[in-house]
Amino acid sequence: MTTDTSPTQSVPWAALAPIAVLAVAFAAYCLFDLSRSEVRYLPKWAWAVVCVVSIPVGGIVYLLVGRVHR
Numbered sequence: 001m002t003t004d005t006s007p008t009q010s011v012p013w014a015a016l017a018p019i020a021v022l023a024v025a026f027a028a029y030c031l032f033d034l035s036r037s038e039v040r041y042l043p044k045w046a047w048a049v050v051c052v053v054s055i056p057v058g059g060i061v062y063l064l065v066g067r068v069h070r
Contacts, residue, residue: 023055030059038068 030051039047039062047066050058 026059027051027055030062033067034062039066040068041066 031048034044034047034051042050047062050066051062052058
Protein backbone atom coordinates (compact mmCIF):
# COMPACT_ATOMS: atom_id res chain seq x y z
CA MET A 1 0.00 0.00 0.00
CA THR A 2 1.39 3.41 -0.96
CA THR A 3 0.53 6.80 0.46
CA ASP A 4 0.37 9.99 -1.53
CA THR A 5 3.01 12.37 -0.16
CA SER A 6 2.94 14.89 -2.98
CA PRO A 7 3.59 18.51 -1.94
CA THR A 8 0.09 19.60 -2.92
CA GLN A 9 -1.43 17.32 -0.29
CA SER A 10 0.46 18.95 2.55
CA VAL A 11 -0.17 22.61 1.69
CA PRO A 12 -3.11 24.12 3.60
CA TRP A 13 -4.57 26.15 0.72
CA ALA A 14 -7.62 27.20 2.74
CA ALA A 15 -5.35 28.84 5.31
CA LEU A 16 -3.09 30.51 2.75
CA ALA A 17 -5.86 31.99 0.59
CA PRO A 18 -6.86 34.78 3.03
CA ILE A 19 -3.22 35.72 3.52
CA ALA A 20 -2.73 35.98 -0.23
CA VAL A 21 -5.88 38.08 -0.59
CA LEU A 22 -4.71 40.44 2.17
CA ALA A 23 -1.27 40.75 0.56
CA VAL A 24 -2.77 41.65 -2.82
CA ALA A 25 -5.20 44.11 -1.22
CA PHE A 26 -2.37 45.76 0.73
CA ALA A 27 -0.26 46.12 -2.43
CA ALA A 28 -3.26 47.57 -4.28
CA TYR A 29 -3.83 50.08 -1.47
CA CYS A 30 -0.18 51.12 -1.56
CA LEU A 31 -0.29 51.60 -5.34
CA PHE A 32 -3.53 53.58 -5.08
CA ASP A 33 -2.05 55.79 -2.35
CA LEU A 34 1.13 56.17 -4.38
CA SER A 35 -0.83 57.44 -7.36
CA ARG A 36 -2.57 60.11 -5.28
CA SER A 37 0.18 61.44 -3.00
CA GLU A 38 3.57 63.11 -3.08
CA VAL A 39 6.62 60.95 -2.42
CA ARG A 40 10.08 61.38 -0.93
CA TYR A 41 13.50 59.85 -1.64
CA LEU A 42 12.58 57.88 -4.81
CA PRO A 43 10.49 58.56 -7.93
CA LYS A 44 6.97 57.14 -7.98
CA TRP A 45 7.86 54.37 -10.42
CA ALA A 46 10.61 53.14 -8.09
CA TRP A 47 8.25 53.11 -5.10
CA ALA A 48 5.75 51.13 -7.19
CA VAL A 49 8.43 48.52 -7.95
CA VAL A 50 9.42 48.35 -4.27
CA CYS A 51 5.79 47.90 -3.19
CA VAL A 52 5.05 45.15 -5.71
CA VAL A 53 8.31 43.20 -5.52
CA SER A 54 8.59 42.98 -1.76
CA ILE A 55 5.08 42.51 -0.39
CA PRO A 56 4.42 43.49 2.46
CA VAL A 57 7.76 44.98 3.52
CA GLY A 58 7.96 47.33 0.53
CA GLY A 59 4.50 48.72 1.20
CA ILE A 60 5.25 49.24 4.87
CA VAL A 61 8.49 51.06 4.03
CA TYR A 62 6.66 53.22 1.49
CA LEU A 63 3.90 54.12 3.96
CA LEU A 64 6.34 54.96 6.77
CA VAL A 65 9.19 56.60 4.84
CA GLY A 66 8.29 57.22 1.21
CA ARG A 67 5.20 59.32 1.28
CA VAL A 68 4.84 62.90 2.42
CA HIS A 69 2.60 62.89 5.49
CA ARG A 70 -0.26 65.37 5.47
